Amino acid sequence: MPKKKIGVVGATGYTGSELVRILANHPEVEIAVITSESRAGEKFSDVHPFFKDIVDQPLHKADKVNELDLDLVFLALPHGVSMEYVKQFAGKGFKIVDFSGDFRLDSPKTYEEWYNKPHTFVEGFDTAVYGLPELFYDKIKGADLVANPGCYPTSAILPLAPLLANGIIESKGIIIDAKSGITGAGIKASTTTHFSNVNDNFKAYGLKNHRHTIEIQGVLDGITAGVTLQFTPHLLPVDRGILSTTYARPKGATSSAELKALYQDFYKDKPFVRICGTPPAIKDVRGSNYCNIYADFDERTGNIILISTIDNLVKGAAGQAVQNMNIMLGFEESLGLNQIPVNP
Numbered sequence: 001m002p003k004k005k006i007g008v009v010g011a012t013g014y015t016g017s018e019l020v021r022i023l024a025n026h027p028e029v030e031i032a033v034i035t036s037e038s039r040a041g042e043k044f045s046d047v048h049p050f051f052k053d054i055v056d057q058p059l060h061k062a063d064k065v066n067e068l069d070l071d072l073v074f075l076a077l078p079h080g081v082s083m084e085y086v087k088q089f090a091g092k093g094f095k096i097v098d099f100s101g102d103f104r105l106d107s108p109k110t111y112e113e114w115y116n117k118p119h120t121f122v123e124g125f126d127t128a129v130y131g132l133p134e135l136f137y138d139k140i141k142g143a144d145l146v147a148n149p150g151c152y153p154t155s156a157i158l159p160l161a162p163l164l165a166n167g168i169i170e171s172k173g174i175i176i177d178a179k180s181g182i183t184g185a186g187i188k189a190s191t192t193t194h195f196s197n198v199n200d201n202f203k204a205y206g207l208k209n210h211r212h213t214i215e216i217q218g219v220l221d222g223i224t225a226g227v228t229l230q231f232t233p234h235l236l237p238v239d240r241g242i243l244s245t246t247y248a249r250p251k252g253a254t255s256s257a258e259l260k261a262l263y264q265d266f267y268k269d270k271p272f273v274r275i276c277g278t279p280p281a282i283k284d285v286r287g288s289n290y291c292n293i294y295a296d297f298d299e300r301t302g303n304i305i306l307i308s309t310i311d312n313l314v315k316g317a318a319g320q321a322v323q324n325m326n327i328m329l330g331f332e333e334s335l336g337l338n339q340i341p342v343n344p
């Protein structure tokens with residue numbers, strides 16, 4: 001079988017380069033085109049020197065995609081920009097995995113409320129499928145447009161889904177306290193991401209209105225109606241990794257042992273979810289597509305405590321995107337995604 005032809009649009013950013021790192025070792029695909037608007041004409045390895053002698057192909061403007069016969073295109077672009085490309089590429093005959101939040105929510109109205117900007121391709125909502133393979137494998141299989149989940153939502157939805165699906169917890173009052181490494185903010189420097197504001201520092205941001213609140217709530221609400229949750233993100237002084245600590249109230253009696261058995265059963269056939277016996281660390285998943293989950297019950301307070309870790313650039317973005325691609329193109333879900341975590 002000839003290899004499938006892939007396009008990567010927006011490859012000068014963090015998730016785009018991480019995607020190329022994974023695709024370069026994928027046995028069934030070839031990267032037919034890599035694009036950049038700002039660095040077109042240069043080599044990919046000039047922009048990302050760690051690819052020297054590995055991926056030296058030239059960067060093209062995104063219009064080049066229209067000239068090629070591709071099987072699937074990844075859009076690793078900012079939200080607001082991505083929707084313009086989905087619109088331009090609609091009906092071209094290739095599948096799309098969009099890294100942005102442009103098609104993750106339930107409607108253009110919800111998007112406009114939480115992103116504070118108009119949506120310019122509302123038709124995309126008719127076909128877009130939320131690309132969390134552990135929950136939506138069958139829909140992803142037949143999708144032409146997959147909205148790759150946000151990094152924080154991946155780290156929060158995976159630990160909460162088993163509890164809501166089995167009616168174990170109250171749907172109101174869930175608290176998600178999440179911490180992300182700085183690459184979650186993208187490659188462009190800002191005051192927030194300035195070295196001296198991140199190094200040796202730690203802070204909360206986006207209180208009450210971070211756009212991932214509605215993404216997490218919307219997906220969980222599809223499992224159990226009436227979910228309301230508090231989501232507070234924090235910026236960690238590390239390159240990559242997300243650790244989410246989630247608190248929920250059980251509806252009835254439960255125990256740590258019962259929870260562990262529930263999680264092991266819920267994720268028994270899922271290659272990238274690992275149920276842990278002790279709270280996981282971000283280095284336990286760094287550079288890999290794993291999501292590590294630890295679930296516990298505190299008899300004193302009556303709270304269920306969940307700790308989950310992912311690498312925001314891999315299971316939180318590029319790895320999950322390749323997992324979706326595998327499913328969409330009919331490959332084994334884990335093909336090309338066998339990276340072992342880098343620790344230390």
Ligand SMILES: NC(=O)C1=CN([C@@H]2O[C@H](COP(=O)(O)OP(=O)(O)OC[C@H]3O[C@@H](n4cnc5c(N)ncnc54)[C@H](OP(=O)(O)O)[C@@H]3O)[C@@H](O)[C@H]2O)C=CC1
Nearest residue numbers: 010012013014015036037038077078079099100184186187
């Ligand atoms: N970083 C993370 O951990 C995660 C990111 N995401 C999402 O993935 C997407 C990419 O994120 P990330 O890689 O971090 O972002 P970066 O800021 O690192 O990169 C964005 C890329 O988009 C391109 N770009 C910017 N503006 C335009 C434009 N107007 N037209 C065409 N291309 C443009 C840039 O390349 P050039 O200017 O050279 O064309 C750049 O390569 C975003 O939607 C983000 O929200 C999702 C989950 C996790």
Ligand SMILES: CC(=O)N[C@@H](CCC(=O)OP(=O)(O)O)C(=O)O
Nearest residue numbers: 099100101150151180181184185
């Ligand atoms: C640390 C950090 O800044 N993280 C980003 C979220 C990561 C992301 O890219 O999310 P979307 O794909 O939904 O835009 C933030 O809080 O905005």
